[in-house]
Amino acid sequence: xxxxxxxxxxxxxxxxxxxxxxxxxxxxxxxxxxxxxxxxxxxxxxxxxxxxxxxxxxxxxxxxxxxxxxxxxxxxxxxxxxxxxxxxxxxxxxxxxxxxxxxxxxxxxxxxxxxxxxxxxxxxxxxxxxxxxxxxxxxxxxxxxxxxxxxxxxxxxxxxxxxxxxxxxxxxxxxxxxxxxxxxxxxxxxxxxxxxxxxxxxxxxxxxxxxxxxxxxxxxxxxxxxxxxxxxxxxxxxxxxxxxxxxxxxxxxxxxxxxxxxxxxxxxxxxxxxxxxxxxxxxxxxxxxxxxxxxxxxxxxxxxxxxxxxxxxxxxxxxx
Amino acid sequence: xxxxxxxxxxxxxxxxxxxxxxxxxxxxxxxxxxxxxxxxxxxxxxxxxxxxxxxxxxxxxxxxxxxxxxxxxxxxxxxxxxxxxxxxxxxxxxxxxxxxxxxxxx
Numbered sequence: 307x308x309x310x311x312x313x314x315x316x317x318x319x320x321x322x323x324x325x326x327x328x329x330x331x332x333x334x335x336x337x338x339x340x341x342x343x344x345x346x347x348x349x350x351x352x353x354x355x356x357x358x359x360x361x362x363x364x365x366x367x368x369x370x371x372x373x374x375x376x377x378x379x380x381x382x383x384x385x386x387x388x389x390x391x392x393x394x395x396x397x398x399x400x401x402x403x404x405x406x407x408x409x410x411x412x413x414x415x416x417x418x419x420x421x422x423x424x425x426x427x428x429x430x431x432x433x434x435x436x437x438x439x440x441x442x443x444x445x446x447x448x449x450x451x452x453x454x455x456x457x458x459x460x461x462x463x464x465x466x467x468x469x470x471x472x473x474x475x476x477x478x479x480x481x482x483x484x485x486x487x488x489x490x491x492x493x494x495x496x497x498x499x500x501x502x503x504x505x506x507x508x509x510x511x512x513x514x515x516x517x518x519x520x521x522x523x524x525x526x527x528x529x530x531x532x533x534x535x536x537x538x539x540x541x542x543x544x545x546x547x548x549x550x551x552x553x554x555x556x557x558x559x560x561x562x563x564x565x566x567x568x569x570x571x572x573x574x575x576x577x578x579x580x581x582x583x584x585x586x587x588x589x590x591x592x593x594x595x596x597x598x599x600x601x602x603x604x605x606x607x608x609x610x611x612x613x614x615x616x617x618x619x620x621x622x623x624x625x626x
Numbered sequence: 627x628x629x630x631x632x633x634x635x636x637x638x639x640x641x642x643x644x645x646x647x648x649x650x651x652x653x654x655x656x657x658x659x660x661x662x663x664x665x666x667x668x669x670x671x672x673x674x675x676x677x678x679x680x681x682x683x684x685x686x687x688x689x690x691x692x693x694x695x696x697x698x699x700x701x702x703x704x705x706x707x708x709x710x711x712x713x714x715x716x717x718x719x720x721x722x723x724x725x726x727x728x729x730x731x732x
Contacts, residue, residue, distance in 0.1 A: 333673075336669065339651065339695060343650060343653075347652075358655070359664075363666050367670045368669070368670050
């Protein structure tokens with residue numbers, strides 16, 4: 307048992323369980339001392355790990371004894387729907403900007419992203435990329451009504467994400483995720499061809515060689531989940547391209563991609579073997595966004611469909 | 627013995643060990659080892675007892691390596707230990723009487 311590795315693993319499990327920084331350093335200090343003392347007493351590494359438990363078991367057993375950072379951050383995140391709602395009313399009633407005033411609801415996920423403690427600037431940028439991509443997509447979509455092929459902007463998410471990974475061929479993968487969609491957009495405008503979306507099949511090369519889909523549970527890669535996630539994402543993309551081409555409803559069809567983060571929450575929580583049910587609150591931002599866009603598009607109801615965002619605070623209050 | 631009951635007994639043992647001698651987590655683990663319990667549940671109990679104010683930690687010098695932290699009972703902890711010991715003795719004697727066949731006729 308390598309002490310540093312063991313403590314590092316323990317730290318990442320504690321972070322996964324959302325222990326606050328003080329609790330983590332207390333626990334790490336304690337286990338540092340236990341291991342030192344055991345080694346001084348010539349306890350063999352294998353015996354020691356068997357006795358004190360694996361980092362995963364320790365974190366699980368300590369679950370009820372820590373102070374959790376989520377409790378502190380939740381206060382800020384919990385206020386954000388109300389702040390967004392007030393801003394939305396001010397923009398709507400005050401200036402008549404119901405649309406695009408609804409964009410203020412994006413403050414809710416933005417607050418959640420920004421309130422999390424970041425390891426470094428690089429990880430902040432990686433986490434903000436989906437949000438930036440969505441913003442570009444919505445601005446171009448609503449202002450120019452060019453939903454297709456603007457959706458290709460979402461490829462910057464895996465392109466930026468792969469940079470932060472210790473993956474093989476990461477530069478090749480990142481460049482492929484920028485270049486292939488770019489070639490598609492150029493071909494769409496300059497060489498229109500019914501099946502030019504076949505270009506996207508080239509993405510399987512970087513996906514295969516770069517193994518960019520990484521699914522981590524407690525900081526350890528879970529290959530089974532990665533395969534499941536890859537298949538699910540592939541099905542979503544295929545559905546989007548096929549239905550989009552047949553019916554031409556690129557917007558709001560893109561909302562099917564919101565099923566992916568919902569799947570990710572479900573799969574990772576299930577893998578952690580949480581006995582308690584996965585909180586419904588975690589899904590509500592996605593459900594609200596899907597309902598908002600569907601009602602807005604099909605019933606021309608963007609001026610009222612924002613009400614769906616109220617299910618986020620309402621669910622939170624009822625579940626509390 | 628069900629897990630809840632076991633937890634109570636372990637809590638009592640931990641407090642008694644600390645009462646006899648200020649101890650580090652490792653020393654407590656060593657003493658508890660003979661009870662054949664899951665040792666990775668000991669530290670969570672120590673943390674809880676510490677949080678509830680029954681235990682206190684103090685730094686002590688160590689001749690060989692880095693300084694250690696030792697647990698000691700607080701005043702509240704001492705009272706709690708007395709209370710737990712009394713309950714355990716009452717329980718133990720009641721069980722012993724039954725096992726010896728001394729059953730009340732009433």
